[in-house]
Amino acid sequence: xxxxxxxxxxxxxxxxxxxxxxxxxxxxxxxxxxxxxxxxxxxxxxxxxxxxxxxxxxxxxxxxxxxxxxxxxxxxxxxxxxxxxxxxxxxxxxxxxxxxxxxxxxxxxxxxxxxxxxxxxxxxxxxxxxxxxxxxxxxxxxxxxxxxxxxxxxxxxxxxxxxxxxxxxxxxxxxxxxxxxxxxxxxxxxxxxxxxxxxxxxxxxxxxxxxxxxxxxxxxxxxxxxxxxxxxxxxxxxxxxxxxxxxxxxxxxxxxxxxxxxxxxxxxxxxxxxxxxxxxxxxxxxxxxxxxxxxxxxxxxxxxxxxxxxxxxxxxxxxxxxxxxxxxxxxxxxxxxxxxxxxxxxxxxxxxxxxxxxxxxxxxxxxxxxxxxxxxxxxxxxxxxxxxxxxxxxxxxxxxxxxxxxxxxxxxxxxxxxxxxxxxxxxxxxxxxx
Amino acid sequence: xxxxxxxxxxxxxxxxxxxxxxxxxxxxxxxxxxxxxxxxxxxxxxxxxxxxxxxxxxxxxxxxxxxxxxxxxxxxxxxxxxxxxxxxxxxxxxxxxxxxxxxxxxxxxxxxxxxxxxxxxxxxxxxxxxxxxxxxxxxxxxxxxxxxxxxxxxxxxxxxxxxxxxxxxxxxxxxxxxxxxxxxxxxxxxxxxxxxxxxxxxxxxxxxxxxxxxxxxxxxxxxxxxxxxxxxxxxxxxxxxxxxxxxxxxxxxxxxxxxxxxxxxxxxxxxxxxxxxxxxxxxxxxxxxxxxxxxxxxxxxxxxxxxxxxxxxxxxxxxxxxxxxxxxxxxxxxxxxxxxxxxxxxxxxxxxxxxxxxxxxxxxxxxxxxxxxxxxxxxxxxxxxxxxxxxxx
Numbered sequence: 001x002x003x004x005x006x007x008x009x010x011x012x013x014x015x016x017x018x019x020x021x022x023x024x025x026x027x028x029x030x031x032x033x034x035x036x037x038x039x040x041x042x043x044x045x046x047x048x049x050x051x052x053x054x055x056x057x058x059x060x061x062x063x064x065x066x067x068x069x070x071x072x073x074x075x076x077x078x079x080x081x082x083x084x085x086x087x088x089x090x091x092x093x094x095x096x097x098x099x100x101x102x103x104x105x106x107x108x109x110x111x112x113x114x115x116x117x118x119x120x121x122x123x124x125x126x127x128x129x130x131x132x133x134x135x136x137x138x139x140x141x142x143x144x145x146x147x148x149x150x151x152x153x154x155x156x157x158x159x160x161x162x163x164x165x166x167x168x169x170x171x172x173x174x175x176x177x178x179x180x181x182x183x184x185x186x187x188x189x190x191x192x193x194x195x196x197x198x199x200x201x202x203x204x205x206x207x208x209x210x211x212x213x214x215x216x217x218x219x220x221x222x223x224x225x226x227x228x229x230x231x232x233x234x235x236x237x238x239x240x241x242x243x244x245x246x247x248x249x250x251x252x253x254x255x256x257x258x259x260x261x262x263x264x265x266x267x268x269x270x271x272x273x274x275x276x277x278x279x280x281x282x283x284x285x286x287x288x289x290x291x292x293x294x295x296x297x298x299x300x301x302x303x304x305x306x307x308x309x310x311x312x313x314x315x316x317x318x319x320x321x322x323x324x325x326x327x328x329x330x331x332x333x334x335x336x337x338x339x340x341x342x343x344x345x346x347x348x349x350x351x352x353x354x355x356x357x358x359x360x361x362x363x364x365x366x367x368x369x370x371x372x373x374x375x376x377x378x379x380x381x382x383x384x385x386x387x388x389x390x391x392x393x394x395x396x397x398x399x400x401x402x403x404x405x406x407x408x409x410x411x412x413x414x415x416x417x418x419x420x421x422x423x424x425x426x427x428x429x430x431x432x433x434x
Numbered sequence: 435x436x437x438x439x440x441x442x443x444x445x446x447x448x449x450x451x452x453x454x455x456x457x458x459x460x461x462x463x464x465x466x467x468x469x470x471x472x473x474x475x476x477x478x479x480x481x482x483x484x485x486x487x488x489x490x491x492x493x494x495x496x497x498x499x500x501x502x503x504x505x506x507x508x509x510x511x512x513x514x515x516x517x518x519x520x521x522x523x524x525x526x527x528x529x530x531x532x533x534x535x536x537x538x539x540x541x542x543x544x545x546x547x548x549x550x551x552x553x554x555x556x557x558x559x560x561x562x563x564x565x566x567x568x569x570x571x572x573x574x575x576x577x578x579x580x581x582x583x584x585x586x587x588x589x590x591x592x593x594x595x596x597x598x599x600x601x602x603x604x605x606x607x608x609x610x611x612x613x614x615x616x617x618x619x620x621x622x623x624x625x626x627x628x629x630x631x632x633x634x635x636x637x638x639x640x641x642x643x644x645x646x647x648x649x650x651x652x653x654x655x656x657x658x659x660x661x662x663x664x665x666x667x668x669x670x671x672x673x674x675x676x677x678x679x680x681x682x683x684x685x686x687x688x689x690x691x692x693x694x695x696x697x698x699x700x701x702x703x704x705x706x707x708x709x710x711x712x713x714x715x716x717x718x719x720x721x722x723x724x725x726x727x728x729x730x731x732x733x734x735x736x737x738x739x740x741x742x743x744x745x746x747x748x749x750x751x752x753x754x755x756x757x758x759x760x761x762x763x764x765x766x767x768x769x770x771x772x773x774x775x776x777x778x779x780x781x782x783x784x785x786x787x788x789x790x791x792x793x794x795x796x797x798x799x800x801x802x803x804x805x806x807x808x809x810x811x812x813x814x815x816x817x818x819x820x821x822x823x824x825x826x827x
Contacts, residue, residue: 199704202701202704203705204595204633205632205634205676206595208701276595276602277594321573322571322573322593323593323594323596323599324593324599325594
């Protein structure tokens with residue numbers, strides 16, 4: 001592999017505090033030099049990536065995506081999902097285990113790795129099921145999956161509702177030093193739930209998903225985890241009350257983290273009414289109210305919420321173009337996340353670009369133990385995963401141009417600002433708009 | 435919703451109802467611009483009056499026809515006769531399809547009679563025996579029927595918002611095919627909601643309002659101010675209740691939803707009504723009581739039917755027992771005695787006699803059950819005539 005030069009950009013590495021105008025030289029998939037004015041002598045044009053006016057950051061990491069392979073390859077595959085990832089500037093994604101069959105044993109880890117090797121264009125790290133079949137009854141083979149390469153554990157899509165099983169899961173994850181990521185949803189309170197429980201769900205008569213169903217699980221898990229001390233991560237946090245619980249746990253020094261998605265930072269449940277039951281707004285946990293958005297932003301500003309995740313959830317039109325109560329949950333996010341975070345958090349004056357990049361690189365890397373592979377930072381001799389971001393590019397989100405297989409985005413047509421213009425994975429340019 | 439303004443003239447009161455006492459609400463009607471009727475929620479009081487005034491006109495003609503035709507039995511008659519002749523060509527040559535994905539007797543027959551009275555042809559599709567049982571989606575079924583040149587779809591479906599989905603599908607607003615758009619030159623196929631899930635049943639709401647207005651001599655204005663209406667039973671699961679609340683409150687009535695917390699949750703106040711868990715306490719305030727059936731079928735979760743992402747635990751035990759419910763909430767003769775002297779009892783049907791309503795009350799002079807059914811035809815004639823003849827925007 002030849003030399004690749006990324007020139008003229010502002011190199012931003014939140015893990016080390018690096019923030020300089022410099023060029024980066026890449027050789028054999030690793031970072032060889034970081035310095036201003038590196039020589040272009042002897043390089044062909046395709047070996048020089050112009051990053052003028054751009055941020056040059058560690059490759060973005062999404063700790064929460066659904067790649068749908070195996071089982072629902074019409075919605076997404078590892079090939080199409082990683083194509084969507086690099087289109088959005090991501091160089092690593094952590095895929096959830098709710099496939100068919102579920103990622104609940106080490107052979108499934110090897111399957112994901114083999115398919116990524118054969119068809120993927122970015123790194124894929126499986127988050128494996130903590131219970132067999134994701135049924136929430138029996139403990140899965142957590143140590144074997146960790147050994148094979150699972151970066152974390154979760155029954156995502158379902159909550160581990162049994163407190164007895166949960167205690168064993170936390171102990172098992174602690175023993176292999178992997179995070180447990182909880183889909184926080186008390187099941188008996190959310191039967192037939194389709195949207196946020198409130199005035200709008202009453203008017204539309206859609207099953208209500210109350211905030212407390214999320215808060216109860218976090219509260220319980222924090223309590224259970226006190227004596228265990230496993231890294232506990234709250235996925236796709238949606239409720240203002242959850243922020244309080246996480247903040248209180250962190251204050252006690254407990255290892256609790258949480259993540260925010262683009263849609264929970266930007267969308268409110270009123271949209272379901274004004275759009276006439278548009279199922280693209282149906283997501284689990286549901287989009288809620290302004291007070292929740294404000295609390296999530298505040299949690300990010302105060303460093304309570306440290307990780308951003310898209311919960312990229314591709315679905316076929318057949319599973320979305322049906323009545324609201326029957327439609328599947330979720331929306332695609334990989335290709336739109338960066339611009340939407342910028343809208344919610346930078347334009348919203350919540351945090352600055354270095355902090356946003358931290359929340360999309362070193363923070364998820366630490367959560368999923370990917371920092372040990374050198375991911376999430378720009379370091380000499382470290383893996384050359386780099387994202388070049390034009391923070392001022394204005395563009396309109398269009399489903400027709402999505403690289404992923406599915407189009408279920410409620411943000412289609414939205415005018416946004418900020419975009420990944422090049423994605424380099426292990427020294428290879430996997431996406432370039434330059 | 436526009437604020438109600440006071441107005442003193444009733445321009446278009448016609449002979450059928452006769453003017454009632456004037457109240458404080460607006461008495462004006464508004465031009466009808468909707469090709470579809472999906473819900474009463476969001477309609478202004480003026481728009482509601484437009485439909486109700488039209489229904490009153492039809493109700494008068496229907497009643498006259500009833501009187502004229504009956505004595506002439508034995509004399510050979512064809513087609514519409516007498517008073518109805520004038521309206522029997524309003525929808526002549528138009529085709530209306532009943533798409534009922536859920537069981538119905540009353541509503542389907544009522545829509546059919548109403549459409550025929552206006553000269554339309556009616557096609558009946560029920561989910562049994564049609565492509566629905568072969569797995570076709572509601573959007574596809576509606577689009578296919580519409581593509582045959584049908585003018586109106588009357589839809590009942592078990593999902594809230596199903597009619598909204600059909601309207602979007604017919605408009606070509608599909609996520610799968612963003613490039614597919616309705617031919618702008620093509621006529622719009624009207625969609626009329628005959629009950630979507632537990633969301634709304636707008637024509638039932640209108641006929642309940644009509645019955646209420648008739649009983650209290652408000653047919654001149656449909657101003658319901660000063661009237662207190664109770665809705666007792668499984669309010670949370672009721673599409674009738676949502677339409678009643680939206681329509682009746684818009685026309686000035688006070689609405690109290692009554693039932694145990696599981697059936698009449700406090701959250702219903704979001705709809706603009708009050709909530710009480712004590713029927714006996716509110717009875718003396720009531721001018722009318724709409725009695726709803728407990729929709730056991732909407733509460734049960736059978737183990738095999740739980741979805742993949744749904745929990746598989748205990749069944750939802752919505753009431754402790756029918757005995758307990760009847761003891762506290764059944765509408766029986768002693769309870770009716772405690773209502774205001776002129777008070778009426780309504781029920782959208784089907785009645786579970788002995789559960790929510792005793793036979794004694796159902797068959798008493800207070801019971802408006804069959805008046806409601808009669809008015810259903812007039813109301814549905816009005817809705818179909820207005821929607822199918824609405825100007826295209």
